[in-house]
Amino acid sequence: MVKLLLKALVVSLVIHGAMAAKEPSKKPRYYFPETINGFGYKFDEEGKLRNIETGEGFHFVVKEGSHEYNQLHYEALGEVITKYVYKLLETECMLRRIPVPADAEEDEPQSFVFISEDAMLNTEKLLVLIHGSGVVRAGQWARRLIINDNLKSGTQVPFIQRAVKNGYGVLVMNTNDNVRVVDGQMVKIRESENPERHADHVWNNYIMKAKAKHIAIIAHSYGGVVTTNLFANHEKEFVDRVFAVAMTDSVHFINKSGPYKNLVNVARNWVTSKSLLDTPLQTVPGDIPHYSAGVGQHEMTSWASFKSIFKFLDVMYKKATRSEEMQKPSDRKEL
Template sequence: MRVLLRLFQQHAKLAASPGGLFRWPRSATVAAAPVTIVLVGISIRMAASEERNYPTTLEGFGYGFNEEGKLRQIDKETGKITDRVFDYQVYTSLSENQAHYEALGDVITEYVYQRLEEKEGMKKLYVPDDVPREEATFVFSTVEKVDRPKKLLVLIHGSGVVRAGQWARSLIINDCLDSGTQIPYINRGRELGYEVLLLNTNDNYRTVSGARKSIRGSRNPTEHAVTVLEKYILASKPESVAIVAHSYGGVVTVELAQRYSEFFRDKVFAVGFTDSVHASSLVPEVLKKIGRNWVTAKDPLDTPLTITKHDIPRHSAGHIKHEMTSYSCMSALFEFLESRYAEFRANRGEEPRKKKSKGDELICTGSKDRVPYVSIGSKKGN
């Protein structure tokens, strides 16, 4: 964004003179003046947006999460959370509104990180762990040391601004924590006996001494996943592994399955994709046997859908919005994981697993989705 801004400002400056960017003829200078004024005006507003200092806390932005995990405005006089929802239109400038939204999103990321540690009891594992922590990224684990887990659940988010613990920033801001974060998956996984590991594939660089520096072993999503797989998953010698991957996380998972085919054959008993954007032509055979992709569709939840010859089985996520798929299909996805786990144990000659109990049924969003699990707002979930 900053690079584009500088280029735009330079272009606007050049446009302000007859011999500038557009090489105006002298006779056209007067006619071009309104265009020049508009360009320069936009440039000034963008510069003002970039120089604005934003708060570093939710309270500073005037927001807080209520008991239902919904972001609401704080009353300036009483300091109490109101029923007023997020307001995108804060300024008259589109660029300033977007910058404000993104700054709030950065604070949301830190809020989720803090909540994972303080309320959910998650532990940070650093990547890499042999450099100063301010130069490393991290993943989250339900245990301080992943060591021979009986059941390990790995959660991989999509691309963009989301970080560990999030499925969709827009849902956290405009809907609720349940639909936008991975916390319900963590809680349900724990109920079913999983140790849970959250990847952080989009956290790829740090600013060190004023310079942007790539994080070793995490320069891009796939490299991050490979590093975590080798350092924290393979090294822990897990008995069994399940993976849930949303959107571009599916692309990362397909690449892992290509590189570590033996591990996927021997240890990974199930992969639940949520509206994955992988290329069907690249899917290895092992994923076709253990994977299922819940995609956007108008069909009822878990309805089997048509697929191409080389793709993973596709089922309806019970929702038409891409970002909602992880939340809306959660009950069906965990039923799939448990079914696959029972088959995995049976193939190894172990006794079949007892029938699992269902989680509480909660409604947390205005989208009328009912999803069985222990909600963030539930007493059982805290």
């Protein structure tokens, strides 16, 4: 009897050992394409994402009854689109990548920002673009708009192209790019551990070293928090050089007792509202003035305010340069 039990135990151990040996290592349950075409889509001439075969727009449901698969499929498509937008910045906007941290070693995890060829050398104007929080990366306002609406409304490409046309050097931040996978582990990127650290490093190592006398900022959603943090950390330099800050549905909070008056004086925040575009709205005392973006959708506020933003930048730039001229000593000789 004992022998039988021992034999059964040995057989059981052998079977379980064999099963354990055959158990696959933990790998992703699903594999997705690495290109937009691989997902069966392409962007048409109007920048709309279309099914290659049917011409229809994006459909979230790929597998009926499997929300997990559909969500992962959507996220994987979004990652591919991020790379596609990076490529647009390089090919359509003629921007190039520079490293974050600025002194990155070749083998260490690093992020990057995009700059125009004249960003560091343009002596007159520099425009800084700051996206919001979440999955968006440099060049994007909203992934959902890129996928479900079009590239114009969802990306920063039209803003960059208009800025270049208007004589600006351009710098595009990448504040959500904070980690890399190293040997299977998530490792934070030095000087880009979070959006505020990223922006602070870019300010110190690139923006403040740029030759532009006049700097403008366009910031969406959490980008407004990043901007107010920059002001708090670099108030003197900010006041000296930043002539305009255009926010779109910013989620910042300004303490009325803080030293934000100089920021408020050069800023405007286009927020979600059913009122007509540019309608002045009630604003908490001491905060950045609110104006209607003319839309009720948070993600759409940047694109909806596009023309108004650049009109605002023009007005503020003229105001800054007039003030600069007035402060110059007169060249006339005393009679």
